[in-house]
Amino acid sequence: MMKTIPFVAVAAALLSAPCLAQNPGPERLAEVEIRAERVGDGLHVLYGFGGNIAVSLGEQGGLIVDSQFPELVPKIRAAIRELGGDEINFGINTHWHYDHADGNQRFGPEGVWFISQTDSRERMSVDKFIDPLTRPAFDQPAYPPAALPIVTFDNRMQLHFNGERIDLLHFGPAHTAGDAAVFFRGHNAVHMGDIFTPGGYPYVDSNSGGDLDGMIAFCRAVLAELDEDAIVIPGHGAISTYADLVRFTEMLQSVRDRIAELIAAGASLEQIIAAEPTAAWDDIYGGDKVRFIDRAYSTLSR
Numbered sequence: 001m002m003k004t005i006p007f008v009a010v011a012a013a014l015l016s017a018p019c020l021a022q023n024p025g026p027e028r029l030a031e032v033e034i035r036a037e038r039v040g041d042g043l044h045v046l047y048g049f050g051g052n053i054a055v056s057l058g059e060q061g062g063l064i065v066d067s068q069f070p071e072l073v074p075k076i077r078a079a080i081r082e083l084g085g086d087e088i089n090f091g092i093n094t095h096w097h098y099d100h101a102d103g104n105q106r107f108g109p110e111g112v113w114f115i116s117q118t119d120s121r122e123r124m125s126v127d128k129f130i131d132p133l134t135r136p137a138f139d140q141p142a143y144p145p146a147a148l149p150i151v152t153f154d155n156r157m158q159l160h161f162n163g164e165r166i167d168l169l170h171f172g173p174a175h176t177a178g179d180a181a182v183f184f185r186g187h188n189a190v191h192m193g194d195i196f197t198p199g200g201y202p203y204v205d206s207n208s209g210g211d212l213d214g215m216i217a218f219c220r221a222v223l224a225e226l227d228e229d230a231i232v233i234p235g236h237g238a239i240s241t242y243a244d245l246v247r248f249t250e251m252l253q254s255v256r257d258r259i260a261e262l263i264a265a266g267a268s269l270e271q272i273i274a275a276e277p278t279a280a281w282d283d284i285y286g287g288d289k290v291r292f293i294d295r296a297y298s299t300l301s302r
């Protein structure tokens with residue numbers, strides 16, 4: 001069925017589902033253009049299709065955060081060359097979802113050394129099932145060994161690369177069970193993967209260890225690591241600010257509290273959806289509120 005839908009319609013549907021961009025197939029990926037935006041000297045964000053890619057370029061080489069899709073890798077490399085880069089030495093996966101990690105299947109065999117949180121590597125190595133609720137569920141097959149991260153960490157690790165310290169921090173289950181926030185300390189910037197999606201309500205992947213309370217705690221822990229001038233790179237959507245992340249965290253807390261109240265009062269999922277617990281935030285985050293409420297309910301009621 002997807003094959004008969006024009007690309008524009010697919011892209012529009014995916015924009016309304018900002019944290020799970022399903023692979024639209026090689027023909028449509030052939031139409032995708034990679035756009036670069038500068039964060040600071042030697043740090044850029046690439047927008048293509050799937051999760052935002054952060055790129056560190058400098059004297060020691062190149063490092064990317066997230067890898068989008070294998071079909072896009074030549075275009076991603078071309079965009080990096082236009083920015084003055086060449087070789088990519090390291091890749092970090094913020095988590096295992098295909099729209100952030102499928103590109104490993106090409107970058108890995110080409111010699112990029114990937115790093116991820118331990119749980120994310122484990123999930124990349126086995127067949128998985130993702131249920132986005134509002135569209136058909138689908139499989140993410142196990143990656144071949146060459147696509148898997150070579151280095152893993154549990155809670156924190158540091159890279160010292162291109163003249164700055166890069167901190168990888170994990171604060172427990174959030175969007176998935178294996179999220180990493182990547183701090184570029186020399187740029188006062190962080191890539192948060194899909195824990196932060198300022199263009200829409202987040203997807204809590206509760207089928208594979210994601211957790212709403214954990215997502216709130218993760219956001220607060222990231223904020224505690226930052227100052228108010230920090231640049232926050234989301235998993236999907238435009239480069240954002242500390243204030244944007246504060247507001248997103250307030251939204252998560254407020255919707256969480258309302259849903260927990262309704263659960264305590266004995267409301268069913270249908271009754272909770274009808275009670276519109278996101279109403280105060282829909283003008284800002286819009287999009288897939290039923291999916292957000294459903295996943296929030298599933299983690300708060302277990």
Ligand SMILES: [Zn+2]
Pocket residue numbers: 019020095097100175194
């Ligand atoms: Zn994701």
